[in-house]
Amino acid sequence: MSKSVTYIAGVDLGGTKIATALLTTEGHIVERKRLDTLAEEGPDAVIERMAQSVRDVQKGRPILGVGVGTPGPLDSKKGVVLHGPNLAGWTNVPLRDRLQNLLQTEVKVENDANAAAWGEYVFGAGKGTKNMVYITISTGIGSGLVLNGELFVGSNSFAGELGHTIIDPSGPKCGCGNVGCWEACASGTAIGRYARESAQAGQTKMAELAAEEGVPVSAKHVFAAAQLGDTAAQAIVDKTVHYLGIGLANTVHSYNPERIVIGGGVSNVGDFLFDALREKTDSLVMPPYRKTYEIVPAQLGGDVGILGAAALFLGKTSGTGVR
Ligand SMILES: [Zn+2]
Numbered sequence: 001m002s003k004s005v006t007y008i009a010g011v012d013l014g015g016t017k018i019a020t021a022l023l024t025t026e027g028h029i030v031e032r033k034r035l036d037t038l039a040e041e042g043p044d045a046v047i048e049r050m051a052q053s054v055r056d057v058q059k060g061r062p063i064l065g066v067g068v069g070t071p072g073p074l075d076s077k078k079g080v081v082l083h084g085p086n087l088a089g090w091t092n093v094p095l096r097d098r099l100q101n102l103l104q105t106e107v108k109v110e111n112d113a114n115a116a117a118w119g120e121y122v123f124g125a126g127k128g129t130k131n132m133v134y135i136t137i138s139t140g141i142g143s144g145l146v147l148n149g150e151l152f153v154g155s156n157s158f159a160g161e162l163g164h165t166i167i168d169p170s171g172p173k174c175g176c177g178n179v180g181c182w183e184a185c186a187s188g189t190a191i192g193r194y195a196r197e198s199a200q201a202g203q204t205k206m207a208e209l210a211a212e213e214g215v216p217v218s219a220k221h222v223f224a225a226a227q228l229g230d231t232a233a234q235a236i237v238d239k240t241v242h243y244l245g246i247g248l249a250n251t252v253h254s255y256n257p258e259r260i261v262i263g264g265g266v267s268n269v270g271d272f273l274f275d276a277l278r279e280k281t282d283s284l285v286m287p288p289y290r291k292t293y294e295i296v297p298a299q300l301g302g303d304v305g306i307l308g309a310a311a312l313f314l315g316k317t318s319g320t321g322v323r
Contacts, residue, residue, distance in 0.1 A: 008313045009054045009066040012112065012305030015039060015086025018046070020053035021306040022061070025314060027123035029303065031057040039087045046087070047095065051102040065106035066099060067309035069115035076157040079109040108312040110151075112305060114160060116263065117144025118151045119308025122315055124299035125261040133257045134298070135162065136264035137244070140175075141183035145255065150316045163187070167246045186243035188266050191219035194236045205230035223269045237276070245280030252285050252293055263298030270297070 007030070012019040014037060021032040033053045037046055054066055072090075073082045079096020081087075099107040110118070117126075117134030126132040132146040141163030145152040153159050163183035164176050171180030172190065184190060195217045199207040205225035210217035222240075225233035251260060266273070278295050300307050 007058070007061050007063045008310040009058060009063050010306035010308070010310030011050055011054065011066060011068045012115075012309055013037070013046075013050065013068060013070045013087075014112075014305075015071065015084075018050055018053055019306050020050070020057055021303075021310070022057040022059075022063070023307065023310045025064070027307055027311070029306070031059070032306070033057050037087070039084075039090075042089045043087075043093045043095075047093075047098050048102070051099060054103055063105060064313045065108060066103060067115070067312035068095065068099065068107060068109045069112035069305050069309040070095065070109060071112050074109060074111055074157060076108075076110045076114070076153055079107065081109070110153075110309070110312055111144075111157065112308075113142030114144040114151060114153060114157075115308035115312060116142070116300075116304045117146060117160070117261075117308070118315075119300055119304050119311045120261045120263065120298055121146045121151075122311040123307050124304070125296050126259060129258045131255060131257045132259045132261060133160075133162075133251050133255055134261045134263065135248075135251070136298070137187060137262060137266040138264035139187060139189050141187050141247075142264075147255065162247065162251060165247065165250065167243060167250070182243070182247045186240050186247065188219040188264070190243075191222050191236060191240050191266070192217065194239060195219075195222050195233075198232050198236060204232045206233050206236075219266055223272065227272055237273075241273070241276045241280050244277055245284055248277060248281040248295065249284035252281065252289050256289070257293055260293060260295045261298050262295065263300070263304060267297050 006025050008023050010021050018035045018037050021029045023029050033056050070081050072085045081090050081093040081095050084090030096107045096109045120126040120134050130149050134144045136142045143160050143162040145160040164181045166180045167182050168180035172184045173179050174181035174184035195206045206217050206221040209221040222233050222236050226237045
């Protein structure tokens, strides 16, 4: 490749927004653009808008290619979106080939959680490791695996779906249809649900904080109230840490990672949560595993989607065939 080619485009396709950026190979964003997805217009219109957003940030500059992160299951080797849970009409859409035709440049497509994992590995909190697990805790729990320095996507691009590993068979029902999945027990949505259940039993500090903001009670208010010493909120934090710790210990036992990187809205709570998670996980792993791993916050924040998508053009990602 030519030495003058130092840019990559990254596209983060979401149910409501398309975020696109032009990056240097060091991960510095030089141009960015945000558009409404307008998913109701169907795949053709959305793909055309994605292509236009790339042209808008590229401004004719040479690029290595276009990396795309998409929600839901996909065949990353073929770049086909199998099903878009928040994207109407997206069934078996050959996104990679369609974008390549429109842009006349190489395109790589990956599941958004896998792309985020790769982004943290290349540019963020996973830098310098060989085995890293990325976990994002927000409305759901998503994850991605970097094993032996490669993004591991499995036989069908479905690997690393830790949010749907069952950790409590008598737990709450999950959106996937099963019962007791990790995300049904410990996601931001689950924490908000625990808070509402608690509020039904009487007025709580959590509900008070939410009322002051004029918004429904959510995970944010639970952690804020717990840090103010509220016992009802602390009970929810303890329950959440219990479930998160089980999933993290399972992760340590499964992959023996050097580092577990945690992102997503819930990770913004900071040390109050991370200290508890480290202690809980340590108490659940078998003795030889202790001190073999770190649990750290993600570093890329809201840009992880576009950075991760662009990073598909850097390093070794098994799903996209780069070695
Ligand atoms: Zn599930």
